[in-house]
Amino acid sequence: MRNIPVVMIIFGGSGDLAHRKLYPALFNLYQQGLIHDNFAVIGTARRPWSHEYLREKVSDAVHETHDEVDENSLKHFASHFYYQSHDVTNVEHYETLKKLAQELDDRYCAHGNRLFYMAMAPRFFGTIATHINDQCLTGSGFNRIVLEKPFGHDLASAEKLNKEITASFNEEDIFRIDHYLGKEMVQNIMPMRFTNPLIKNIWSADYIKNIQVTLAERLGVEARGGYYDTSGALRDMVQNHIFQIITLLAMPEPKDLTSAGVHKAKQALLESMIIPSPEEVKKDFVRGQYLGSDTTLAYKQEPNVDENSTTETFVAGKVKFKEGPVAGVPIYFRTGKEFKEKKNRIDIVLKHINNPYGQAYSNKITIEIDPTSKIYITINGKKIDQPGIRRENLTYEFSKSEMAKVPDGYERLLHDVFVNDLTNFTHWSELKRYWEFIDSVEADWQKENETGDAKIAQYLPYRMGPKEANDIFETPTEHWIYE
Ligand code: NAD
Numbered sequence: 011m012r013n014i015p016v017v018m019i020i021f022g023g024s025g026d027l028a029h030r031k032l033y034p035a036l037f038n039l040y041q042q043g044l045i046h047d048n049f050a051v052i053g054t055a056r057r058p059w060s061h062e063y064l065r066e067k068v069s070d071a072v073h074e075t076h077d078e079v080d081e082n083s084l085k086h087f088a089s090h091f092y093y094q095s096h097d098v099t100n101v102e103h104y105e106t107l108k109k110l111a112q113e114l115d116d117r118y119c120a121h122g123n124r125l126f127y128m129a130m131a132p133r134f135f136g137t138i139a140t141h142i143n144d145q146c147l148t149g150s151g152f153n154r155i156v157l158e159k160p161f162g163h164d165l166a167s168a169e170k171l172n173k174e175i176t177a178s179f180n181e182e183d184i185f186r187i188d189h190y191l192g193k194e195m196v197q198n199i200m201p202m203r204f205t206n207p208l209i210k211n212i213w214s215a216d217y218i219k220n221i222q223v224t225l226a227e228r229l230g231v232e233a234r235g236g237y238y239d240t241s242g243a244l245r246d247m248v249q250n251h252i253f254q255i256i257t258l259l260a261m262p263e264p265k266d267l268t269s270a271g272v273h274k275a276k277q278a279l280l281e282s283m284i285i286p287s288p289e290e291v292k293k294d295f296v297r298g299q300y301l302g303s304d305t306t307l308a309y310k311q312e313p314n315v316d317e318n319s320t321t322e323t324f325v326a327g328k329v330k331f332k333e334g335p336v337a338g339v340p341i342y343f344r345t346g347k348e349f350k351e352k353k354n355r356i357d358i359v360l361k362h363i364n365n366p367y368g369q370a371y372s373n374k375i376t377i378e379i380d381p382t383s384k385i386y387i388t389i390n391g392k393k394i395d396q397p398g399i400r401r402e403n404l405t406y407e408f409s410k411s412e413m414a415k416v417p418d419g420y421e422r423l424l425h426d427v428f429v430n431d432l433t434n435f436t437h438w439s440e441l442k443r444y445w446e447f448i449d450s451v452e453a454d455w456q457k458e459n460e461t462g463d464a465k466i467a468q469y470l471p472y473r474m475g476p477k478e479a480n481d482i483f484e485t486p487t488e489h490w491i492y493e
Contacts, residue, residue: 013043014049015151016428017049018127019107019111019125019126020052020054021055021126021138022128023093024053024055025055025129025130029071030075032127034075034421035417035418037076037087041080044425045428048120050091050115050118051091052093052107052114053092055095059093061091064091090118094107099134101141107147111124111149121151123152124148125154125427126147128155128156132171136170136175139155140178143177155184156427157184157186160246160250162441162445164448169442172438176438182432185435187435189420191436192423195380196379197422198385200272203263213336217360218358218360219360220484221340222357222358222492223344223356224343224357224492225251225343225344225345226344226352226354227346228352230300230309230348231323238323242297242321243323243324244325245452247345248325248343254436255356259336259341260279260334261276261279269431273432276437280439281333282333284331285446285447286328286447286451294482295326295327295328295482296324296325296327296465298322299467300346300348300468306471327343327344329343329447342483342490344475349473353492354380356376357491360373369398369399370399373388373389373390375387375388376491383407383413384408386407387404388403389401389404
């Protein structure tokens with residue numbers, strides 16, 4: 011693997027994301043040789059840490075995520091880390107940061123390459139990007155910026171943020187990360203769709219009855235009640251992860267696999283996304299909140315949550331496209347907190363065909379994204395000892411040793427940032443379209459809240475969300491496959 015020279019600056023270097031995801035992912039990339047002798051990482055945050063303390067934290071993070079660690083290798087890796095106490099709102103601090111970055115660039119021969127990673131609250135992203143530019147923190151080589159989610163709270167705030175970022179960085183240097191796009195089975199959607207005649211040729215409204223995307227979380231809001239209450243499931247999960255998955259399922263075949271080719275196909279699809287009318291929002295969307303139990307709190311009792319909150323911890327809805335291979339096919343989605351188990355999966359349900367047996371089970375393709383990674387096709391066959399049809403699964407599954415080789419989404423996406431591959435990052439035009447859809451639903455919900463018409467379904471914790479989610483299907487023969 012090519013060694014990429016770079017000085018990486020992580021804003022939010024003492025935070026949870028840096029600790030749990032970024033440091034372990036960087037260590038793996040270091041072991042593979044992608045970053046090796048010519049790299050330095052500056053962790054910044056407000057706390058008065060030392061270089062040595064950050065290195066200890068980095069080592070802890072690697073130990074916590076790896077069963078076996080080569081201690082010499084880890085020591086050498088950690089020696090490339092430097093800490094700079096920095097308040098991102100203080101202009102003078104960027105001067106100190108600039109000096110350190112330049113010094114490390116010289117020491118590690120980083121060729122003036124800079125990677126800025128925004129691992130902190132999004133309200134700071136615009137300020138940081140502006141200061142990076144104004145205080146000339148950029149280097150003479152490449153200058154890339156990685157932005158965590160959420161990118162805005164609605165279209166207006168996303169547009170404002172985008173303006174601030176693009177005033178300092180070119181679109182081709184902006185990596186808007188959605189870690190779902192780094193997941194093994196999400197990256198399997200395109201090869202599965204486009205390399206199998208068996209699948210490619212049935213990918214249309216002629217054969218597909220509906221598509222279902224479920225991102226189920228077992229946990230409640232935990233300590234994030236304050237943030238979550240201003241967001242909700244629609245903004246937190248649908249605007250990004252669910253829409254990215256739906257886009258991969260519904261987009262036309264790209265001309266080639268370049269980043270430009272893939273984004274062009276996505277954009278062509280998204281232009282034809284139907285924004286739901288207020289009547290459709292009423293009919294096709296369900297929002298819900300989890301109730302409490304003997305041992306757990308109801309959402310409205312969670313710390314820092316408004317006791318009259320209308321924020322949804324569950325949402326189910328429908329998306330349709332006018333163009334593309336599955337134009338007209340209903341794509342149902344649901345996501346929420348306190349499901350019976352953590353499970354991310356996609357079900358592609360095929361239409362029934364008339365057959366001389368007079369019976370058949372639903373023929374479908376299931377992609378399990380988490381916690382297991384597999385694809386299975388549910389097919390009909392004959393019963394052995396009596397007349398009739400039985401159903402079986404044809405399964406594509408990884409062995410344990412293959413699973414062990416699957417990189418974490420962050421590792422894969424950080425790799426792509428280093429090698430300058432934007433394929434699995436969100437282009438602004440896609441993000442904008444997602445927000446247009448979300449804003450329209452949110453606006454209708456807001457009106458319902460104001461007129462007292464809001465219907466917020468209550469659901470028991472650790473089951474499958476509210477029963478009202480069964481009411482969004484277009485026909486009585488449709489239902490949630492995963493239950
Ligand atoms: P966190 O609260 O754990 O960390 C925030 C960091 O920002 C800390 O290092 C803190 O010291 C620093 N900080 C705060 N104010 C500052 C200031 N004025 N100047 C300098 N530093 C300051 O947050 P997190 O969980 O690490 O999340 C960071 C980002 O990553 C957020 O955008 C979040 O939505 C996103 N994200 C996090 C996760 C995760 O698993 N933690 C997953 C997906 C996305």
